[in-house]
Amino acid sequence: MKPVDKPTLARVADTLAAHNWDESQLDELVAPGLGVITGFQDLLDDLERLRRVDLGATPPAGPVRAPKSGG
Amino acid sequence: MSLAFRPVTELAAMVADGGVSARELSDFFLDRIRRFDPSLHAFITVMEAAPPVKGPLTAIPYACKDMIQARGAPTTAGSRVLAAWVPDEDAAVVDRMAAAGAVLLGKNNQHEFAYGATGENPHYGTVPNPYDRSRLAGGSSSGSAAAVAAGLVPAALGTDTGGSVRVPAALCGVVGFKPTLGLISTDGVVPYCWTLDHVGTLTRTVGDAVLVLAVLTGDPVPARRPVAGLRIGLPRRFFFERADTEITNAVRRVLAVLEGAGARVVEVDLPAMDHARTVSLTVQLPEALSYHSRYLDTHRDLYGADILAGLASGQFILAEHYVRAKRFIHHYRTETDKIFDAVDVIVTPSTPVTAPETGATEVAGEAVGNAVTRYSSFFNMTGHPALTVPCGLHPNGLPMGVQIIGRHFDEATVLSLGVAIEADPRCAVPPPPDFAD
Numbered sequence: 001m002k003p004v005d006k007p008t009l010a011r012v013a014d015t016l017a018a019h020n021w022d023e024s025q026l027d028e029l030v031a032p033g034l035g036v037i038t039g040f041q042d043l044l045d046d047l048e049r050l051r052r053v054d055l056g057a058t059p060p061a062g063p064v065r066a067p068k069s070g071g
Numbered sequence: 072m073s074l075a076f077r078p079v080t081e082l083a084a085m086v087a088d089g090g091v092s093a094r095e096l097s098d099f100f101l102d103r104i105r106r107f108d109p110s111l112h113a114f115i116t117v118m119e120a121a122p123p124v125k126g127p128l129t130a131i132p133y134a135c136k137d138m139i140q141a142r143g144a145p146t147t148a149g150s151r152v153l154a155a156w157v158p159d160e161d162a163a164v165v166d167r168m169a170a171a172g173a174v175l176l177g178k179n180n181q182h183e184f185a186y187g188a189t190g191e192n193p194h195y196g197t198v199p200n201p202y203d204r205s206r207l208a209g210g211s212s213s214g215s216a217a218a219v220a221a222g223l224v225p226a227a228l229g230t231d232t233g234g235s236v237r238v239p240a241a242l243c244g245v246v247g248f249k250p251t252l253g254l255i256s257t258d259g260v261v262p263y264c265w266t267l268d269h270v271g272t273l274t275r276t277v278g279d280a281v282l283v284l285a286v287l288t289g290d291p292v293p294a295r296r297p298v299a300g301l302r303i304g305l306p307r308r309f310f311f312e313r314a315d316t317e318i319t320n321a322v323r324r325v326l327a328v329l330e331g332a333g334a335r336v337v338e339v340d341l342p343a344m345d346h347a348r349t350v351s352l353t354v355q356l357p358e359a360l361s362y363h364s365r366y367l368d369t370h371r372d373l374y375g376a377d378i379l380a381g382l383a384s385g386q387f388i389l390a391e392h393y394v395r396a397k398r399f400i401h402h403y404r405t406e407t408d409k410i411f412d413a414v415d416v417i418v419t420p421s422t423p424v425t426a427p428e429t430g431a432t433e434v435a436g437e438a439v440g441n442a443v444t445r446y447s448s449f450f451n452m453t454g455h456p457a458l459t460v461p462c463g464l465h466p467n468g469l470p471m472g473v474q475i476i477g478r479h480f481d482e483a484t485v486l487s488l489g490v491a492i493e494a495d496p497r498c499a500v501p502p503p504p505d506f507a508d
Contacts, residue, residue: 050399
């Protein structure tokens with residue numbers, strides 16, 4: 001997987017149904033400086049690792065359900 | 072002791088026996104807000120005290136995070152985007168508090184739209200930590216935690232998507248409780264991430280959390296469980312790594328006290344946490360973007376830089392990533408449930424560090440927001456109830472917290488253990504000196 005770059009993100013946003021993102025917002029994705037969360041590239045790298053994990057038929061999480069009362 | 076730092080249970084008793092009137096109580100706390108809040112920035116809106124009805128919280132002042140709507144009061148969610156919005160309905164939790172007699176004194180400052188755990192806010196000011204103003208209160212329920220810690224209200228409501236109640240509570244030396252996912256209604260709460268959002272409580276004591284929880288759920292106050300015989304899970308991995316040694320020592324001291332009271336500590340293996348942060352963000356960011364989509368074309372210039380970057384990230388996460396992350400959440404939940412076959416609760420540090428310095432971008436080798444939520448965000452995904460209780464002051468003078476996690480809908484056991492922990496005098500955290508009368 002190639003590292004994400006700004007022209008790619010800009011092309012995706014231009015081509016697909018998406019919001020228009022400013023240079024500064026795309027810059028933060030490519031070279032994070034705000035320190036609030038993981039950088040976007042780190043997130044993508046980790047998602048690539050997760051993609052290789054076989055979850056079998058595990059479904060997406062739904063609501064937490066209260067235990068059925070006995071009797 | 073000053074009224075400012077008395078728990079809700081004591082204030083309620085004083086109101087009941089006529090020791091203080093509803094008016095005196097609200098005037099007292101409104102006066103403290105007027106005196107201290109200009110430098111604390113814990114409130115975005117201060118409200119007139121409405122006459123209370125009779126109930127379990129008669130005349131008890133409280134505040135709520137500005138994500139939670141209150142009829143007739145601006146509900147900004149910490150953003151300029153919603154600065155002009157004045158809802159005409161109360162959130163379900165505000166309704167419940169009013170029906171119990173509680174008096175809403177204001178809306179608390181927060182990280183903008185709950186996006187972030189530092190509490191830094193470019194629009195309404197960053198809430199400093201009441202114990203050291205050069206440090207962060209933490210977030211995103213920064214104002215709610217700081218207001219309780221500084222004695223501006225005895226209780227507050229917040230929201231918790233990755234630790235946003237527990238993290239600021241731990242960093243500010245108060246009790247923060249996130250009940251089981253779905254137990255408390257989020258109706259009338261500005262969403263950040265529907266899958267992970269919880270409403271939670273910030274109080275001075277665990278007993279107060281019990282009382283407020285009973286009001287919010289409409290259930291009776293649960294019977295306290297004895298500590299003797301409880302099986303406490305101690306995670307073998309992850310939760311004691313990268314943590315400040317003083318914090319891990321404090322948590323181990325707590326465990327020793329609980330063992331002395333008859334609990335049994337059992338080592339447990341939680342699911343691998345290495346990717347938990349990624350899983351959480353992969354659900355958070357697209358869901359946040361989906362909600363904010365309605366404002367991005369018309370109000371983009373009113374957003375702060377950090378949330379805008381987060382929303383942009385949400386745009387580029389693929390649908391398969393989102394679904395896969397939700398499948399991981401299911402996996403985390405079922406694997407954690409299995410652990411509760413062998414133990415009654417799990418105990419961890421609440422945060423790996425004490426309050427970071429304002430303006431820092433990294434702490435303990437990772438982004439500040441990641442570091443402070445390192446031990447909390449997993450339990451938003453699993454949905455288990457999680458409580459943070461103070462466990463003393465670090466030698467640097469800042470509070471430390473211990474986190475207790477229990478089975479789904481077994482709030483009673485979690486809170487019972489919290490009561491036992493706060494009874495240990497070494498866990499006590501004195502009020503912040505700058506906010507004494």
